[in-house]
Amino acid sequence: xxxxxxxxxxxxxxxxxxxxxxxxxxxxxxxxxxxxxxxxxxxxxxxxxxxxxxxxxxxxxxxxxxxxxxxxxxxxxxxxxxxxxxxxxxxxxxxxxxxxxxxxxxxxxxxxxxxxxxxxxxxxxxxxxxxxxxxxxxxxxxxxxxxxxxxxxxxxxxxxxxxxxxxxxxxxxxxxxxxxxxxxxxxxxxxxxxxxxxxxxxxxxxxxxxxxxxxxxxxxxxxxxxxxxxxxxxxxxxxxxxxxxxxxxxxxxxxxxxxxxxxxxxxxxxxxxxxxxxxxxxxxxxxxxxxxxxxxxxxxxxxxxxxxxxxxxxxxxxxxxxxxxxxxxxxxxxxxxx
Numbered sequence: 192x193x194x195x196x197x198x199x200x201x202x203x204x205x206x207x208x209x210x211x212x213x214x215x216x217x218x219x220x221x222x223x224x225x226x227x228x229x230x231x232x233x234x235x236x237x238x239x240x241x242x243x244x245x246x247x248x249x250x251x252x253x254x255x256x257x258x259x260x261x262x263x264x265x266x267x268x269x270x271x272x273x274x275x276x277x278x279x280x281x282x283x284x285x286x287x288x289x290x291x292x293x294x295x296x297x298x299x300x301x302x303x304x305x306x307x308x309x310x311x312x313x314x315x316x317x318x319x320x321x322x323x324x325x326x327x328x329x330x331x332x333x334x335x336x337x338x339x340x341x342x343x344x345x346x347x348x349x350x351x352x353x354x355x356x357x358x359x360x361x362x363x364x365x366x367x368x369x370x371x372x373x374x375x376x377x378x379x380x381x382x383x384x385x386x387x388x389x390x391x392x393x394x395x396x397x398x399x400x401x402x403x404x405x406x407x408x409x410x411x412x413x414x415x416x417x418x419x420x421x422x423x424x425x426x427x428x429x430x431x432x433x434x435x436x437x438x439x440x441x442x443x444x445x446x447x448x449x450x451x452x453x454x455x456x457x458x459x460x461x462x463x464x465x466x467x468x469x470x471x472x473x474x475x476x477x478x479x480x481x482x483x484x485x486x487x488x489x490x491x492x493x494x495x496x497x498x499x500x501x502x503x504x505x506x507x508x509x510x511x512x513x514x515x516x517x518x519x520x521x522x523x524x525x526x527x528x529x
Contacts, residue, residue, distance in 0.1 A: 192331065192332065192335040193335045193338045193339065194331045194334055194335050194338070194426075195331070196331070197327060197331070197410060200331065200334060200410065201410070201455075203429060203433070204429065204452065204455050204456055204459070205456065206433075207432050207433070207456050207458070207459060208432065208433065208435060209458075210244035210245050210247075210435075210461065210462070211243070211244050211245075211246075211247040211248075212244070213249075214243040214244055214246070214247050214248055214249050214251075215240045215241075215243050215244040217243065217249035217250075218236075218239050218240040218243045218249065218251075218513065219236075219240055221513065221518075222236045222239075222240075222513065224518040224519060224520070225512075225513075225516040225517070225518055225519075226516060226517050226518065226519055226522050226524050227516070228527075229527075232509070232512060234486070235505075235508065235509035235512060235513075236509070236513075238464070238486075238505070238506055238509045239251060239509050239510055239513045241437060241464065242346075242347070242437055242506065242510065245435055245436065245437040245462045246346065246435060246436075246437065247435055250513075250514060251346075251510060251513075252346050252510075253346050253347055253503070253506060253507055253510055254346055255304070255342075255344055255345050255346045255347075256301070256302065256303040256304065256345075256346060256347045256348075256349070256503055257303060257304045257305075257306065257342065257345050257347075257348055257349070258294065258298050258303050258304065258305045258306070258348075258349040258351065258496045258499065258500050259306055259308060259337075259340055259341075259348065259349070259350055259351070259427055259496070260287065260294060260305070260306070260307045260308070260351045260352060260353055260495050260496050261308050261309075261310060261336075261337060261340075261350075261351075261352050261353075261419070261420035261423040261424055261427075262280055262281075262283070262284050262307065262308065262309045262310060262312050262352065262353040262354060262420055263280070263309075263310045263311070263312060263316070263333075263352075263354045263357070263418045263419035263420035263421070263423075264277060264280050264281075264311070264312045264313070264314065264315040264316065264354060264355070264356075264418075264419075265277070265315055265316055265324070265354055265355065265356030265357060265359070265360060265418045266315045266316050266317045266318035266319070266324065267316075267318050267319050267320060267324070267356050267359055267360065267394055267398070268315070268355055268356040269318050270318065270320060270359075270390055270391075270393070270394040270397075271387065271390045272356055272359040272380070272383070272387065272390055272391045272394055273355050273356050273359075273380060273381050273383065273387075274380070274381040274382040274383045274384075274387065275355050275381045276355070277315065277355050277356065279355050280312050280353060280354050280355045281309075281312045281313065283353050283495075284307060284309045284312060284353065287305075287307040287353070287495075288307065292495060293493055293495065293497050294351065294495040294496050294497050294500060297497055297500040297501055298496075298500050300504075301500055301501070301503040301504045301507065302503075302507075303349065303500055303503055306340070307353075308336065308340055308423065310333055310336060310419035310420055310423055311419060316329070316418050316419060319360075319363070319394075319398040319401065319402065319415060319416050320394050320397035320398050320401055321401055322401050322402065322415075323402055323405065323414060323415040324360070324414070324415055324416060324417060324418060325414050325415075325417070325418075325419070325422065326414075327414070329419070330410075330413075330414035330422055333419040333420075333422035333423050333426070334422045334423065334425055334426035334429075335426060336419075336423050336426065337422065337423030337424060337425065337426030337427035337428075337429075337430070338426035338427065338429060338430040339426075339430070340423070340426075340427055340430075341427050341430035341431050341434060341436060343434060345431075345434070345436045346436070346437075347436070347437055347438075347439065347503065347506065348427070348431050348436050348437070348438045348439070349438075349439045349441065349466070349496050349499035349500050349502075349503065350424050350427055350428065350438060350439070350440055350441060350445050350448075350449070350496065350499065351441040351442075351445055351494060351495050351496020351497070351499055351500075352420045352421070352424060352441070352444050352445060352448070352494055352495070352496075353420070353494060353495050354418055354420045354444075355381070356418070357418055357420065357421065357444050357494075358378060358380035358381075358391075358443060358444060358471060359377070359380070359391045359394055359395065360416060360417050360418050360421060360444070360447075361376075361421070361443050361444040361446075361447035361448070361473075362376035362377045362378070362391065362395060362443075362447075362473055363376075363394075363395045363398055363399075363416040363417075364412060364413060364416055364417055364421070364447040364448070364450065364451075365443075365447050365450070365473055365476075365477050366395060366399075367399070367406050367412045367416060368409060368412060368447075368450050368451065368454055369450075369476075369477065369480045371399075373391075373392045373395035373396055373399070374392050375473070375476070376395075376472070376473035376476070376477075377391045377392050377395065377472065377473065378443070378471040378472030378473055378474075378492075379471075379472070380471065395416075398415075398416050402415040402416060409450075409451035409454040409455050410451060410455070412451065413425060413448070413451050417448065420444075420448075421444065421447070421448035422448070424444075424445055424448035424449060425448050425449060425451060425452065428440075428448075428449045428452055428460070428463060429452060431462060431463075432452075432459070432462050435462075436462070437462055437463075437464070438462055438463040438464070439463070439464055439465075439466040439486075439499040439502050439503070439506075440463050440464070440465055440466060440499065441466055441467075441469075441494065441495075441496045441497070441498050441499040442467065442469035442471060442474055442491070442492065442493075442494055442498055443469045443471040443473055443474035443477065443492075444494060445494075445496075445499070446465060446474060446477055446478065446481070446483075447477060449463060450477070450481065453481055460481065460483070463483070464483065464486060464502075465478050465481075465483045465484065465485040465486065466485065466486055466487060466498045466499035466500075466501070466502035467485050467486060467487035467488060467489060467491060467498035467499075467501070467502060468485035468487075468488050469491060469492050469498065470490045470491060470492040471492045486502045486505055487501060487502055487505070489501070
């Protein structure tokens with residue numbers, strides 16, 4: 192287990208490598224020679240530069256793209272915060288294994304590998320309205336599982352989740368890390384009605400009261416109010432930074448899970464991009480707070496890394512243009528006058 196103590200985890204967070212400015216500059220310089228008006232491909236150009244910065248390659252690659260979906264069960268479902276029963280988490284893990292979920296189809300379509308990692312789905316975290324969702328040992332084990340899941344040599348990592356009740360955990364994290372107003376972050380998740388929304392707000396407020404001493408520390412917040420799959424996403428984002436792997440974050444839950452890294456280290460999420468903005472209430476506000484513009488806006492709210500995997504196609508298109516377009520000199524096309 193990479194992290195036997197919170198001290199070891201904090202030390203790892205304090206040792207984040209910077210990106211490669213030279214590689215990013217090489218991309219920008221090449222973009223200015225290609226047969227198009229300068230900057231005309233917009234974010235497609237800057238996304239290739241982002242890949243180069245974190246891969247450390249003047250010509251980035253997307254040969255090994257991996258999707259990680261972490262699954263966990265939440266004790267807070269006892270508060271009636273989901274439209275689906277808690278056992279759906281384990282059932283969906285089986286559906287992933289059988290190839291029947293949306294992410295199976297999207298990952299295949301964009302040429303990405305898919306691994307689904309269940310984290311003791313048969314054992315829910317504690318109900319955070321009565322105390323910490325995870326004790327230190329559970330939290331460190333989940334973070335370590337996420338950290339260990341990131342393979343060396345990965346060119347791009349997509350992070351997603353599955354866990355009934357986890358939009359309540361994500362809203363609790365956002366409220367604790369960005370503002371203290373639970374109602375500003377709670378959405379319908381799996382499709383709860385107005386009464387369900389009210390139960391989610393009440394659960395988060397009770398969680399704040401029950402975990403008051405942990406709310407001053409981002410690690411304490413994710414341990415007390417999060418879940419195993421959120422802690423694993425946090426660990427995977429940290430590992431990706433250490434291994435210089437660019438990351439596409441999926442929706443509200445994945446973004447909230449990674450947010451403590453931004454709070455604990457300046458530029459802690461510079462190696463991450465928001466693949467899309469979810470229809471889940473609160474995600475757009477969280478991305479604004481993180482100054483992280485989304486690549487896609489398709490009204491999705493499925494989770495399971497579906498939006499992150501779809502954005503792989505955009506990055507493949509961006510890289511294809513960068514690598515395959517002719518320069519003005521190669522094509523015999525006149526460049527603009529200086």
